[in-house]
Amino acid sequence: MSTILETPEIADSLYALEITCPLGLENVLEKELHREGLTQTRLGEAQVKLTTDLEGIYKACLWSRVATRVMLPIANFKMESADDLYDAVKAIPWSDHMKATNTIAIDCHGTNHHIRNTQFGAVRAKDAIADYFVALTGERPSVEKEQPDLRIALRIKRDVVTVSIDLSGESMHRRGYRQHGGMAPLKENLAAGLLLRAGWGTDCELTQLIDPMCGSGTFLVEAALMSLDIAPGLRRQYWGFKGWSQHQHRMWQQLMDFAKNRKKDPKTLGIRFQGTDREQKAIAAARENIKRAGLVGVVEVSMTPFQEHEFDIVPDAPGLVITNPPYGERLGDEMALIALYSQLGEWVVNHARGWQLMMLTSNEQLARQIPARPEKSTRVINGGIECRAYLFPLHSGNIKEDVVAKSVMSPGAQMFANRLQKNAKKLKKWVANNKIQCYRVYDADMPEYAVAIDIYKDWAHVQEYQAPKSVDPEKAKQRLFDVMSAIPTALNISESNVVLKHRQRQTGKEQYEKLDQSKHEMVVEEHGCEFIVNLKDYLDTGLFLDHRPVRKLIQEKANGTRFLNLFCYTASASVHAGQGGARSSLSVDMSNTYTEWARRNIELNEFSERDHQVERADCIEWLKQSRDEFDLIFMDPPTFSNSKKMADVLDIQRDHGELVRLAMARLSEKGELIFSNNYRRFVLDDSLEQEFDVANITRQTLDLDFDRNNKIHQCYVIKHKA
Structure with missing residues (x-):
């Protein structure tokens, strides 16, 4: 049997509400309610309990900037079975709150041994309400998930159930002005709560507000609405209480009219709201939000990096800088954001x-990169991520002057930046003349900074080589910090466009495993060909930059040929062959990931699937079984592979003789095999030079960006002897 624990409604004219809010902002919400004369409050976790009358309910909905929902609990009971839930919900006097002709939606939160999923809990409650009205009037309310007349919430915690009416109807962070967000938009009520925590408000003495990484402008808009004393609920059309039987339309309309009259004149405000962001999409969204909020001419945003923007700052006037910069949830992101x-x-x-x-x-x-001591910090949840909002007073006694006096970069970072700038300057003319979009700008030039840095358009792809065990891990980490802090300045690349990966020997399925799920793809060009590259999801990006001259050579030799690409990876060589006029091409690889990628590259360049085919197979087994003939073959096998998809373990030094002979068996009489590999200590089997005409072309296949490392790959052209 269900047991009623309490009756939440206090008296005929008073209601006991639960007003929810972002975790960590309970005190801010309570102070906000007190300012509106709603003083009978009690703090809870992520909520404030308020006892008030109907006018107080309307004020909380209309004026609270921090609240998420205004809930009216109407029943609280113990449940020992699913039937108890049904019986207790049916026993609620629903005719006090709604009519049988109203639409309803039921949100169920939490489960227990009796209610094992939320959908089942919602259905049992819906059946109980429907049966209540059928017994009373012969009619039943219908379900409407979007904007129902009455939204009902069930909260199940162990064996206790609370049934509430959601008087707000939907989350109150939706003010009605925002249609678009940036990459990670901040909820409006969280932004407002942090502004209030920082001391911003209707009557504060601060006269300037700047967000240097404003995204879609949420901080700026919320601050301006506060300063203009515009009620956050004024623009909302839908409220949960409008379908509630105890709603008084006239009282609500009077409060709405009063709120409209409270708005201040922007011309008399004397406060400046300025924001910048380097992302075009973010600024476009910010401008749209500012327009929809009616704040054009009040809030100004610019698509400029804050480091380069000239803010209009009034000297000696107090102000607030508030911002929500990228966090760096992975190690590589963190390093890039230093x-x-x-x-x-x-x-x-x-x-x-x-x-x-x-x-x-x-x-x-x-946060420690800010050269000041935080006065306080507030733990909050933003987009499911636990964060802290740090408040830094920027007066002289609180600033770490010794840190400020130093250069932004450490001596190690400055030294590394100098080397990067030197390398970039050396490559600049060559890159421009050859219209190269992707190239290597650094490859462990200084042994203590063991990374490779590749440029992909306006992105930097950083690979950290595995450090020997003799290297102190803390020193290695500090050097990596130096590298990541130097790159944006030295190469004029956005911090958010720097991707870091840790490179070590890959075996088995690790060779194809994803590192991320972001699917960060872009299209790059090379010698008239286009390729899909992915900088984040896999260890390699889809394009081996050191093979750029080899691909160009294939393009020059391909006209009219039947081309075979073994261990094809993403089939970039096949695309070059097609661009060079190959009659046909066949690309073979055993990876599902790479063969699918290969097909997409071929399709991107608009080559026929009939003439330019991709096949998933173990290349060694395929060569043993094939009887086809080709005029031009490219073979770039891995140094080592023990993938389960292969019949045997591949060791390129040990097995290259067999591989070359198998490939030569498929080569036409006057054809050419271009054989390449990346094993730095590779030595060609002498017997191959006895059997075939072999030319080592490694030196000719190294472009300017790889000329310091002549062992990045070995490359040979192999022909049948006349």
Whole structure:
């Protein structure tokens, strides 16, 4: 049997509400309610309990900037079975709250031994309400998931169930002005809560607000709405209480009219709201949100990196810098963002002394790049990520002057930046003349900085080589920090466009495993061909840059040929062959991932699937069984492979003789085999030079960006002897 624990409604004119909010902002919500005269409050976790009348309900809905939902609990009971849930919900006097002709939606949160999934709980509650009205009137309410007349919430916690009416109807963070967000939009009520925590408000003394990484402009819009005393609920058309039987339309309309009259004149405000972002999509979204919020001319945003923007700052006037920069949830992202946070710290110290900085981040290491001591921090959840909002007073006594006095980059980072700039300058003319979009700018030139850095358009792809066990891990990490902090400045690349991977020997299925799920793809060009590259999801990007001259050679030799690409990877060589006029091509690889990628590359370049085919197979077994003949063959096998898809383990030094002979058996009388591999200590089997006409062309297949490392690959042209 169900047991009623309490009656949440206090009296005829008073209601006991539960007003939810983002975790960590309970105190902010309570103070906000007190300012509206709603003082009978009690703090809970991610909520404030409020006892108030009907007018107080409307005020909380209309004026709370921090609240997520305004809930009215109407029943609270113990449940020992699913039938108990049905019986207790049916026993609620629903005719006090709705009519049989109303539409309803039921949200169920939580499960227990009796209610094993939320959908089942919602269905049992819906049946109970329907049966209540059938017994009373012969009619039943219908379900409407989007904007029902009454939204009902069930919260199940162990054996206790709370049934509430959602008077807000939907999350109150939806103000009605935002249609689009940036890559990771901040919810409006979280933004408002952090602004209030930082001291911003209707009557605050701060006269300037800057968001240097504003994204879709949420901080700026919320701050302006506060300063103009515009009620956050004023633009919303849908409210859960409008279908509630106890709703009084006239009282609500009077409060709405009063709210409209409270709005301040922007011309008399005397406050500046400025934001920048380097992403075009983010600024476009910010401008649309500003327009929809009616704040054109009040809030100004610019598509500029904050480091380069000239903000209109009034000297000696107090202000707030508030921002939600990228967090760096993975190690590589964190490393790339060190420079960004350091530059933010340098910027606020140089441009916003005497102000305050509120910064939201999930990464304590990044927060330490701000050269000031945080006065306080607030734990919040943003987009499912646990974060802290740090408040930094930027007055002289709180700034770490010894840190500011130093260069933004450490001596090691500065030294590395100098080398990068030198390399980039050396390559600049060659890159421009050859219209190269992807190239290597650094490859362990200095042994202590053991990374390779490749440029893909305006992105930097960094691969950290595995350090010997003799190297102190802390020193290695510090050097990596130096590398990542130097790249954005030295190469003029956005911090968010730097991708870091740790490179070590791959075996078995590791050769094809995903590192990420972001599917970060872009299309790059090379010698008239287009390729899909993916900088984040796999260890390799889909294009081996050191083979650029080899691919060009294939393109020059391919006209009219039947081309075979063994261990084809993403079939970039086949695309070059097609571009060079190959009559046909066949690309063979045993990886599902790469053969699918190969097909997409061939399709991207608009070559016929009939003439340019891709086949998934073990190349060695395929060569043993094939009887086809080809005029031009490219073979670039891995150094080592023990994939389960292969019949045997492949060791290129041991097995290359057999591989070459199998390939030569498929080569036409006057054809050419281009054989390449990346084993740095590779030595060609002498007997191959006795059987075939062999030319070592390694030197000719190294472009300027790889000329320091003449062992990056070995390359041979092999023909039948006359």
